[in-house]
Amino acid sequence: MSRTTLVADHVVIGGHDATVLEPGVVVVEDGLIVEVGAVRGSRPSGAGVVDLGPSVLMPGLVNAHAHAPMMLMRGVSEGHSLLTWEGWLGAIRAKELHLTPDLLAASALVGCAEMIGSGTTSFADQYLFAESYVGAIESSGLRATVAYGIVDLGDDARRDSSLVAAEAFVAAGEDALVDRWIGPHAFFVDNRLETVQAEIEMARAHGAGLHAHYATSTEEDDVCRERYERTALRMLTELGATDVPMLLAHANDILVDDLPLLAGTAASVAIAASVAMISGAHAAPTRAALDAGVNVVIGTDNLCGNNNADMFEEMRTLGKLAAFVERRPNAITPVELLGMATWRGRAAMGGAPGDGTIGEGAVADLIALPTAALHRGPVGAQSVHSALVYGAVGFDTTHVMTGGRWLKRDGALTTIDLPAALTQRQDDFDTLMARVAAAD
Numbered sequence: 001m002s003r004t005t006l007v008a009d010h011v012v013i014g015g016h017d018a019t020v021l022e023p024g025v026v027v028v029e030d031g032l033i034v035e036v037g038a039v040r041g042s043r044p045s046g047a048g049v050v051d052l053g054p055s056v057l058m059p060g061l062v063n064a065h066a067h068a069p070m071m072l073m074r075g076v077s078e079g080h081s082l083l084t085w086e087g088w089l090g091a092i093r094a095k096e097l098h099l100t101p102d103l104l105a106a107s108a109l110v111g112c113a114e115m116i117g118s119g120t121t122s123f124a125d126q127y128l129f130a131e132s133y134v135g136a137i138e139s140s141g142l143r144a145t146v147a148y149g150i151v152d153l154g155d156d157a158r159r160d161s162s163l164v165a166a167e168a169f170v171a172a173g174e175d176a177l178v179d180r181w182i183g184p185h186a187f188f189v190d191n192r193l194e195t196v197q198a199e200i201e202m203a204r205a206h207g208a209g210l211h212a213h214y215a216t217s218t219e220e221d222d223v224c225r226e227r228y229e230r231t232a233l234r235m236l237t238e239l240g241a242t243d244v245p246m247l248l249a250h251a252n253d254i255l256v257d258d259l260p261l262l263a264g265t266a267a268s269v270a271i272a273a274s275v276a277m278i279s280g281a282h283a284a285p286t287r288a289a290l291d292a293g294v295n296v297v298i299g300t301d302n303l304c305g306n307n308n309a310d311m312f313e314e315m316r317t318l319g320k321l322a323a324f325v326e327r328r329p330n331a332i333t334p335v336e337l338l339g340m341a342t343w344r345g346r347a348a349m350g351g352a353p354g355d356g357t358i359g360e361g362a363v364a365d366l367i368a369l370p371t372a373a374l375h376r377g378p379v380g381a382q383s384v385h386s387a388l389v390y391g392a393v394g395f396d397t398t399h400v401m402t403g404g405r406w407l408k409r410d411g412a413l414t415t416i417d418l419p420a421a422l423t424q425r426q427d428d429f430d431t432l433m434a435r436v437a438a439a440d
């Protein structure tokens with residue numbers, strides 16, 4: 001039995017509860033939070049106690065839409081929108097056609113290092129050849145859902161081989177922290193109806209989830225209205241997709257009238273505000289989705305498009321974008337934004353109730369950063385929650401723990417040799433670009 005007692009000047013409980021314990025104590029045992037409370041009298045000390053001092057201890061951040069291995073191509077799509085068919089085909093897909101599984105593991109590790117470094121404790125990933133880098137993700141110690149990416153693009157042979165590989169991938173999962181999911185790149189657009197049906201059936205049969213891009217533009221609705229005379233979300237609902245855990249990423253052009261279809265289901269919408277803005281896309285109707293009872297979460301998307309995996313920045317960006325779109329300040333409050341980036345994210349990934357908060361029985365996924373790094377206004381003028389969302393930077397995080405295990409401690413990564421992974425990533429990128437050049 002491993003037992004660690006954490007003490008910090010500020011402990012943000014999270015969830016719907018805006019309580020901050022000042023100072024607070026959190027006891028972690030065998031990967032779970034077993035005690036939480038305010039410090040009364042003298043601070044605990046001695047063996048097994050880690051006193052973080054003038055720091056904020058809070059639930060770890062959950063990146064609900066990522067493509068860690070795409071760290072391989074970070075930068076290549078500068079100036080292109082990956083949310084349009086042409087932009088994705090030209091900037092990314094043309095290179096992906098030369099990808100082989102051996103080129104992705106180091107980049108996935110680089111992606112994990114950036115997430116851990118900036119305060120993320122769990123993430124939902126989706127990309128091609130997932131079997132080739134899932135081991136790298138497992139070695140990082142992060143909690144994750146790793147979805148096997150499927151793009152059929154009208155090619156029967158590619159669809160069949162992808163479905164066989166995806167099923168083998170999902171069936172082989174045994175890591176306690178990493179769940180294996182299925183990742184249709186985009187329903188109906190590049191995954192045809194028969195493929196979508198097979199993917200839903202596979203998810204159901206294996207107790208897995210689905211992680212797909214959705215409504216990055218109006219493409220899905222255009223296709224479904226023309227072919228099936230209904231909206232894409234209605235199609236997905238009728239096919240049973242919302243009965244399994246499902247992440248719909250982006251939702252820039254999701255129809256507000258369709259939002260009630262998602263309320264109370266196992267599906268969640270993952271907003272990627274930075275990528276929507278940098279791509280010149282529409283802003284997702286985030287406020288309307290929350291009001292409709294949809295579980296709305298936050299993701300960074302791939303770093304070719306975002307260039308950043310900092311979930312603090314992503315919360316802040318979404319907060320500003322929502323205010324801009326709704327034309328009123330605090331259209332989404334800091335407590336709501338923190339909830340979307342913590343407990344709602346865990347719920348979207350199939351976590352237990354309470355996970356993503358500092359509550360007894362929750363998984364011990366925790367982060368800490370110095371109080372000074374919040375650049376908070378005077379006490380009484382600015383809440384800790386507001387300062388976390390609008391003042392903090394992810395890389396100021398000093399401590400990151402997933403399932404009771406330190407992944408970053410006193411500012412240093414503990415599970416990843418980042419210099420080695422960066423060197424290998426460069427070699428892998430050079431290999432890929434040599435293939436692309438040879439094919440031109």
Ligand SMILES: [Zn+2]
Binds near residue numbers: 066302
């Ligand atoms: Zn994406």
